Amino acid sequence: MADALSMKRREFLLASAGAAASARAAQTGSRPNILLIITDQHHASALAACGNPHLRTPAMDHLCRSGFRFAQSYTTDPVCSPARSSIFTGRMPSETGVASNGIAIRAGIPNIGEWLAAEAGYETVYAGKWHLPNSYTGNIPGFRVLGGGISGQGNIGDTCVSRVCEAYLRNRAPGVLS
């Protein structure tokens, strides 16, 4: 398994810069697709790949085996929306203004969707729970929202959200999920 621990910090920063550069390179035709999956409030100890002997998490274990696993990464906030605001902006919740759930990111702070769309020519799509104010959920800057999740819960929304994501991909690029 590739593990970020096995890389020196300098090597990782170089690799990260490479990823950013590849986003730029996307405009010239060699653009990778980027899929960011967020499992809500999911601690590493609840993954088989991280040593839990009681749970079966084959899909995420596969991602761990075939990619990098950051074993010493820490969230900026234990509450989900503030943590997500950091993931999407690269800033601390004290800067994004998302002090708790149900608060939108402060106006004027760009998120990664806006950056990828404006700077790298990506079509940016979001589906599922974010736990924003309802008035904001369908109008997230920088993203087309496919399905905004249901009542702040993942449980009921799982099959609905996976259905709309699957439909979007199949209709846009038939064969991509075959």
Place this chain on the structure above:
Amino acid sequence: MNAGEAEGRGKTERAAGIVGEPLSPATLARIGAVKGFPAPGAGYRPEGPWVQAYRIFVCRGNVESGNEDVGCLRLERRPAGAGDSFKLIADQSVVHNDDTLHTLHAEMTCIRRPFAPLVEWRLTSRCRGASDALIPDLSVDESGRVSNGVVELHRKGGVARWKARGTVTSDWSLFAAIQDLPLGAVPAEAFDFLEGLSLLRTSYRLAYRGTVSWGGGGLEGPLHHFEQWGHGTLPYGFWLDRQRRILVAATLARAYILDDRAEEALRERREGRLQRNRQRNQRRKNG
């Protein structure tokens, strides 16, 4: 015993704060999500034909706030002609936070045996946005069948095939299957579970957990409790009345509650939200 006392004896004095226990008829009554259930129609028989409508309720874990009905599920069981097969038609509508309405329509042919094995099905999935316009690139049309232990799913982009380990049923056909079981008994064998008619999960089991008392909403007598569990999904509880109707199915924060007004209530709620969106857009237009 009152509805609120059923099954949750000793916990009923906790009228506020966190729910603190899995959803069940007693829990739902305690938090005000269930006041009663519709009476069975004249001549109701579990083997059909019948139509049942369920409210889809979600609970955020607090007694007082954040709990709501987000959709409805309508199931219709019809004879399928000759033999021991039957038709099951499922219509599920769920409203997302961004006012997207997601609807699933599935027509299944099942066999009248334990777990109601799937033979073939057709499914459509549609999304309508906050203005009620269809979103064409989120539409899905699929068909599938189970033959010789192989699940075959035809969809845009190709055909998927999975080898099943046992009888293949689905979320919705399990409703019909459980209502058709003798109360107090379940087959011992495992079954496979086609979640949402799209994802095969293997080695599921069903257990009979006994009865819980119930006395609310004009319905007297014990409820019969079945439980389904297996890898990859959280356990489902099913509570049936003596007529073998599923009154409540629940898993974690989600419950399906038998309610004749479920479809009408969702339509009214949806229309209210569309009206609100239209007014908001008009206000924005007017500056």
